[in-house]
Amino acid sequence: MNACRSPPRWHPVTVDAREVNLTLDFCLRVGELLISTGAGAADVTATMRSLSQHLGLRGAEVDVTYTSLSMSYQADPEAIPIHTTRQVKNRTIDYDHLTAVDHLVRQVVRDxxxxxxxxxxxxRIISGGHRRPRWAATLGMAVMAAAFTVYVGGDPWVVVLSFISGASIDQLQHLLHRRWRLPLFYLQVAGAGLATLLAVIAAALPLDLDVSTSITANITVMLAGISFMGALQDALTGFHVTASARIMEALVSTAGIIAGVTGGLVFASAVGVPIHGAVSSGTSTLQSITLATGGGAVGAAAFAYAAYAPKRTLLPIAVIAGIAVVLSIVVPGDVGRTWRVAVAALFIGLIAYSVATRLKVPPLVIVVSSVVPFLPGYSIYRGLTMLAQETPATTSVGLVALFTAASVALALASGVYLGEYIAQPLSRRSWRIETRLSGPRLVGPLRKDRTAAPVPVAETDS
Structure with a gap:
C-alpha cells in the first residue's frame, strides 16, 4: 500500500551555502560600485536581481538605499535564510569603473x-585604478571651467582666469578630501570660496575684467558633481527613501556652493572690490551661436574626460551637447529659460540611448555629461548677488533667480528622463522589464541577446 503512495509535490532544494554566499557577495559588490558612481536605485536593484537569478539564486530579495545594500536568499521554506549587507562608503563620478562593471554584468548574463x-x-576593476593619471582629471576640470566661461560670454583674460580657478578648485578639493576626509559640503564651500577669492584678486587688477563670468562658470563646474539625475530617477521609480537622501545631499552640496560664494562676495565688499552679476543667462548674451555651441560642446566633453569616461565617448558627447545648445537657442526667447532647457534635455534623452548602445557604454555616461552646460550656475550666482545687496527689490529678484535655478535643474532631469522613456527600443521582454521598473534603464543589461542564454527578468524593489 505504501508503494502506491504518490510522491510529494514539493522536494527540498539542496543549495551549497558557500556558493550562495559568494554569489550574494558578488552581487552586492557590483551594486555598491554602481550606486557609488551615480546609478539609480532602480537600475542597481534590477542589475543585482538579474545577476542573482542568472547565477542560480531565483527569488533573492534585494533592498537598496543610498547608504547600504542588502540581499537575502532562502532556498526553501524550511531552510535558514542567508542575509548579507554591504555599506556604501565612497561616492564619486567614475565612468571608467561604471562602464567596466556594466560590461562585466553583460558578460555574466551572456554566460x-x-x-x-x-x-x-x-x-581587478576595483583595485586597478584608472587609465588616466589624476592630473588629467584636473586638466579636464580646468578646460571645462574655461569652456563654460566662453559659453556665458567671457573675454579671453577671463577664460584664462577660469582655467586657473578650475584647476585650483579641483586640486584643493582633492587635497581636503584625501588628507582630512572632509564632507562634501565643506569641499563645496572651500571650492566656491576659492573661485570667488581668485575673482576678487583679478577684479582688483587694472584689467577691467568681468570676473562674474568666471564665478558663474566655476559654479557650473561644481554643480556637475551633484547627482541630480539619480535623485529624480529614484523619485520617479518608487525608491523614495533613496531619492530623499540624494535630493538632500544635492541640496546640502548646493548650499555649500552658496555659502562659499556668499562669503567671497562679503569679502569683496569689505575690501572695496565690487563684483556685480553682469553676465546674463546662458546663451542670451553670447557673441555668436558658434561660441555658444563650441563652449557647451567642449565643456561637456571636458567633464566626461575628467570623470574618466572612455575616450571614444568624448566626440559624440561634444556633438550631442553642441546640438542641444543650438536647440536651446532657437527656441523662442519668450518661452523662458526653463522650457528652453527642457527642450534641450528632451533631445539629449531621446538620442542618448542609441548613441550609448553603439559606443557600448551605459546611457548615464552620455546623459549626465551632455546636460552639464545647462546646469543653473548663472541663476545661482545672480540670486546670490541680488540677495547680498539686502534691499527689498533685489531680495525679491534674488529669490526668483534661486527658484529659477531649482526649476532648471528639475527641467533638466525630467526632460532627459522623458526622452529615455520615449527612445529606448523595447522588445516584448524588455517591455516587461520596463513595466516592472516603472522607468527606462540608464545602467545595466536591458535587451535580450538572442544568441546567448536568457536574461532573467529584473524588477523593482517596491
Missing part, C-alpha cells in the same frame, strides 16, 4: 564568464 571569473574581474 561568457562564470562566478569565479567574474569575482576576479570585479576585483
Amino acid at each position: 561568457e564568464v562564470d562566478l569565479q571569473g567574474a569575482r576576479i574581474a570585479l576585483g
Whole structure:
C-alpha cells in the first residue's frame, strides 16, 4: 500500500551555502560600485536581481538605499535564510569603473564568464585604478571651467582666469578630501570660496575684467558633481527613501556652493572690490551661436574626460551637447529659460540611448555629461548677488533667480528622463522589464541577446 503512495509535490532544494554566499557577495559588490558612481536605485536593484537569478539564486530579495545594500536568499521554506549587507562608503563620478562593471554584468548574463571569473574581474576593476593619471582629471576640470566661461560670454583674460580657478578648485578639493576626509559640503564651500577669492584678486587688477563670468562658470563646474539625475530617477521609480537622501545631499552640496560664494562676495565688499552679476543667462548674451555651441560642446566633453569616461565617448558627447545648445537657442526667447532647457534635455534623452548602445557604454555616461552646460550656475550666482545687496527689490529678484535655478535643474532631469522613456527600443521582454521598473534603464543589461542564454527578468524593489 505504501508503494502506491504518490510522491510529494514539493522536494527540498539542496543549495551549497558557500556558493550562495559568494554569489550574494558578488552581487552586492557590483551594486555598491554602481550606486557609488551615480546609478539609480532602480537600475542597481534590477542589475543585482538579474545577476542573482542568472547565477542560480531565483527569488533573492534585494533592498537598496543610498547608504547600504542588502540581499537575502532562502532556498526553501524550511531552510535558514542567508542575509548579507554591504555599506556604501565612497561616492564619486567614475565612468571608467561604471562602464567596466556594466560590461562585466553583460558578460555574466551572456554566460561568457562564470562566478569565479567574474569575482576576479570585479576585483581587478576595483583595485586597478584608472587609465588616466589624476592630473588629467584636473586638466579636464580646468578646460571645462574655461569652456563654460566662453559659453556665458567671457573675454579671453577671463577664460584664462577660469582655467586657473578650475584647476585650483579641483586640486584643493582633492587635497581636503584625501588628507582630512572632509564632507562634501565643506569641499563645496572651500571650492566656491576659492573661485570667488581668485575673482576678487583679478577684479582688483587694472584689467577691467568681468570676473562674474568666471564665478558663474566655476559654479557650473561644481554643480556637475551633484547627482541630480539619480535623485529624480529614484523619485520617479518608487525608491523614495533613496531619492530623499540624494535630493538632500544635492541640496546640502548646493548650499555649500552658496555659502562659499556668499562669503567671497562679503569679502569683496569689505575690501572695496565690487563684483556685480553682469553676465546674463546662458546663451542670451553670447557673441555668436558658434561660441555658444563650441563652449557647451567642449565643456561637456571636458567633464566626461575628467570623470574618466572612455575616450571614444568624448566626440559624440561634444556633438550631442553642441546640438542641444543650438536647440536651446532657437527656441523662442519668450518661452523662458526653463522650457528652453527642457527642450534641450528632451533631445539629449531621446538620442542618448542609441548613441550609448553603439559606443557600448551605459546611457548615464552620455546623459549626465551632455546636460552639464545647462546646469543653473548663472541663476545661482545672480540670486546670490541680488540677495547680498539686502534691499527689498533685489531680495525679491534674488529669490526668483534661486527658484529659477531649482526649476532648471528639475527641467533638466525630467526632460532627459522623458526622452529615455520615449527612445529606448523595447522588445516584448524588455517591455516587461520596463513595466516592472516603472522607468527606462540608464545602467545595466536591458535587451535580450538572442544568441546567448536568457536574461532573467529584473524588477523593482517596491
